[in-house]
Amino acid sequence: MRTIDKPSPTSGETTDSAVEAQMDAPTPGHFGPYGGQFAPETLMVALRELEEIYEQAKNDDAFKAELSALLRDFAGRPTPLLFAERLTAHFGGAKIFLKREDLLHTGAHKINNTLGQALLARRMKKPRLIAETGAGQHGVATATVAARFGFRCDVYMGEEDTQRQALNVFRMRLLGAKVIPVTSGSQTLKDATNEAMRDWVTNVRDTHYIIGSVVGPHPFPAMVRDFHAITGQEARKQFQEVTGKLPDACVACVGGGSNAMGLFYPFIEDVGVQLIGVEAAGDGLNSGRHAAPLNRGSRGVLHGSLSYIMQDAAGQITPTHSISAGLDYPGVGPEHAHMKDTGRAQYVAVTDAEALEAFQLLCKLEGIIPALESSHALAYLETLARELGPDKTILVNLSGRGDKDVNTVQSFLQNEPRMNTDEHR
Amino acid sequence: MPFVTCGDPDLESTRALLLAYIEAGADIVEVGIPFTDPLADGPTIQRANERALRGGTTMEDALGLIADVRRQTDTPLIPMTYINPVYQVGYDRFAARCAEAGADGVIISDLPPEAGREWIEAGRRYGVDTIFLLAPTSDEARIRRVAEASSGFIYAVARMGVTGARTDAPPEIGALIERIRKHSDTPICAGFGFSSASQIAQTCRDTSVDGIIVGAALIDRLENTSGSNEERSLPPPPSHAS
Numbered sequence: 001m002r003t004i005d006k007p008s009p010t011s012g013e014t015t016d017s018a019v020e021a022q023m024d025a026p027t028p029g030h031f032g033p034y035g036g037q038f039a040p041e042t043l044m045v046a047l048r049e050l051e052e053i054y055e056q057a058k059n060d061d062a063f064k065a066e067l068s069a070l071l072r073d074f075a076g077r078p079t080p081l082l083f084a085e086r087l088t089a090h091f092g093g094a095k096i097f098l099k100r101e102d103l104l105h106t107g108a109h110k111i112n113n114t115l116g117q118a119l120l121a122r123r124m125k126k127p128r129l130i131a132e133t134g135a136g137q138h139g140v141a142t143a144t145v146a147a148r149f150g151f152r153c154d155v156y157m158g159e160e161d162t163q164r165q166a167l168n169v170f171r172m173r174l175l176g177a178k179v180i181p182v183t184s185g186s187q188t189l190k191d192a193t194n195e196a197m198r199d200w201v202t203n204v205r206d207t208h209y210i211i212g213s214v215v216g217p218h219p220f221p222a223m224v225r226d227f228h229a230i231t232g233q234e235a236r237k238q239f240q241e242v243t244g245k246l247p248d249a250c251v252a253c254v255g256g257g258s259n260a261m262g263l264f265y266p267f268i269e270d271v272g273v274q275l276i277g278v279e280a281a282g283d284g285l286n287s288g289r290h291a292a293p294l295n296r297g298s299r300g301v302l303h304g305s306l307s308y309i310m311q312d313a314a315g316q317i318t319p320t321h322s323i324s325a326g327l328d329y330p331g332v333g334p335e336h337a338h339m340k341d342t343g344r345a346q347y348v349a350v351t352d353a354e355a356l357e358a359f360q361l362l363c364k365l366e367g368i369i370p371a372l373e374s375s376h377a378l379a380y381l382e383t384l385a386r387e388l389g390p391d392k393t394i395l396v397n398l399s400g401r402g403d404k405d406v407n408t409v410q411s412f413l414q415n416e417p418r419m420n421t422d423e424h425r
Numbered sequence: 426m427p428f429v430t431c432g433d434p435d436l437e438s439t440r441a442l443l444l445a446y447i448e449a450g451a452d453i454v455e456v457g458i459p460f461t462d463p464l465a466d467g468p469t470i471q472r473a474n475e476r477a478l479r480g481g482t483t484m485e486d487a488l489g490l491i492a493d494v495r496r497q498t499d500t501p502l503i504p505m506t507y508i509n510p511v512y513q514v515g516y517d518r519f520a521a522r523c524a525e526a527g528a529d530g531v532i533i534s535d536l537p538p539e540a541g542r543e544w545i546e547a548g549r550r551y552g553v554d555t556i557f558l559l560a561p562t563s564d565e566a567r568i569r570r571v572a573e574a575s576s577g578f579i580y581a582v583a584r585m586g587v588t589g590a591r592t593d594a595p596p597e598i599g600a601l602i603e604r605i606r607k608h609s610d611t612p613i614c615a616g617f618g619f620s621s622a623s624q625i626a627q628t629c630r631d632t633s634v635d636g637i638i639v640g641a642a643l644i645d646r647l648e649n650t651s652g653s654n655e656e657r658s659l660p661p662p663p664s665h666a667s
Binding site: 036037038039040041042043044045046184185190194197198201202203204205299300301302303304306309311313314315316317 | 460461462464465467468471478483484508509510511512513514534535536537539540557558559560561562563564567571582585586587
């Protein structure tokens with residue numbers, strides 16, 4: 001073995017031209033300063049392959065036709081737009097319309113993305129899919145497409161989440177996926193994502209990692225957004241058909257931010273349409289127990305991209321809390337970070353208690369059991385509908401159904417009997 | 426080339442370990458600055474990071490320790506960390522602090538050169554080597570790009586996956602090193618999964634590698650050894666340290 005001299009500062013191989021070459025290197029996947037590719041070297045070639053395959057596929061009529069057919073026949077698109085008559089009357093303000101992503105196969109918007117990425121994995125000839133999941137909806141949607149196309153499938157889920165979303169764990173197992181409980185760190189979505197990344201680094205040659213939100217290194221944030229943009233495209237058309245105009249505001253919950261990005265994206269150029277993302281304030285934004293990086297976080301890199309994250313001054317990721325496992329995440333998609341900075345979208349937050357109240361309200365007034373995640377979007381309607389007034393309209397992404405959450409809600413209401421009153425009848 | 430996680434389980438233990446490794450003939454020592462979410466690390470180094478963070482270890486602690494040890498030795502000391510703690514300090518300030526502390530180069534596990542342009546410039550400005558990684562999956566274009574951006578040495582990831590002790594010799598490292606050599610004269614050191622003398626000897630015999638990095642295997646041994654420093658066969662902490 002050769003001996004290594006102490007690498008002196010001047011012995012570096014880097015030349016001026018090398019640095020210039022780096023300066024000229026493309027920096028794909030940026031939204032303003034946010035996004036990028038902060039990934040271990042082992043993944044870099046796979047990320048480029050994914051980017052190339054996706055670029056080909058999105059301009060390929062055969063790919064688009066196959067995805068459309070699957071979204072229609074397998075997932076159940078288009079989803080309806082529903083005027084929430086009694087909810088509107090209850091608040092006495094703006095007219096509220098619900099985009100019914102809760103009616104999709106598997107019970108949430110997540111299937112839009114997993115179908116698209118499964119087709120890409122098949123193009124890349126990768127026989128195995130992995131995913132991270134918080135609430136279990138993305139895990140179920142991944143397990144579902146794995147079953148449909150014959151992929152092997154492993155899903156990483158925080159141990160705490162496997163308990164609060166036990167029903168979804170069983171669904172994934174029924175669908176043939178292996179659910180791997182993650183016991184490291186906070187045992188929630190962040191740690192499940194860490195473990196999925198570690199698996200991917202190890203098995204990247206035969207495995208595609210279906211990231212479940214508009215997060216991660218490029219090309220994931222833009223690609224996942226594109227697969228979910230069908231929500232906003234349909235809703236925009238439906239809304240015009242029903243009302244003759246565009247909504248005054250679009251509202252969606254934001255954890256990683258995929259359902260919000262999917263709803264917002266086709267409205268970005270419609271400057272008259274206010275875009276409002278609702279984060280999880282947990283016990284309150286000032287309690288230190290929340291999951292609201294856009295409201296209370298700062299710039300940093302988590303899971304491969306620069307965005308707003310929850311961290312301490314030294315850049316260590318701080319624990320989060322939300323009653324909703326799907327929103328209990330310290331990061332957010334980089335495009336949301338950019339839209340916050342530019343002012344194109346506003347980001348507010350509602351507490352666990354407010355989300356639970358909205359959950360019950362939708363059950364009782366509209367006959368729809370919403371997911372706890374989506375209940376965060378609903379919880380902001382009281383404020384917004386009154387603020388806008390009866391002449392205005394609001395489009396809400398009802399991103400998922402709440403069957404998975406009934407146990408959580410039940411135990412919460414037993415502990416807080418005050419909330420189980422009839423005040424909303 | 427041993428790796429220690431700084432502050433695992435406390436700074437004095439790290440100091441003692443560093444000095445012991447250097448006295449035992451380490452050519453370079455890597456000093457891990459702990460991070461809550463070490464994506465490229467397996468369970469052993471994850472646990473080491475958790476212990477270090479529980480003890481309150483900060484980046485300044487790590488750089489302070491490097492500065493202390495630098496006064497006693499010329500052995501190259503290389504901080505290794507993740508991008509977010511560096512991003513929070515700022516590339517320029519971090520490079521300046523590393524230079525002040527006497528660190529010779531820095532490894533940032535999740536910073537490929539494309540995302541590291543500002544870091545490369547800061548490293549050059551302060552004379553701190555920017556050590557980037559290459560993996561068995563890296564193609565020729567990436568090898569060229571990483572080789573151009575790297576100074577000090579190139580970190581060859583010996584096998585697919587995360588850090589952690591393995592017993593078999595890595596099958597792909599020889600081919601990777603030969604591919605890197607076509608594009609660079611920079612020394613190449615290999616890491617990930619090295620744990621035994623025979624495995625290391627075999628890799629050194631079968632490839633033209635310049636150095637081998639051993640991290641998790643050493644931490645595994647420390648975890649499995651309880652008792653005083655004497656029982657762990659470590660020298661007692663230097664008198665000025667206590």
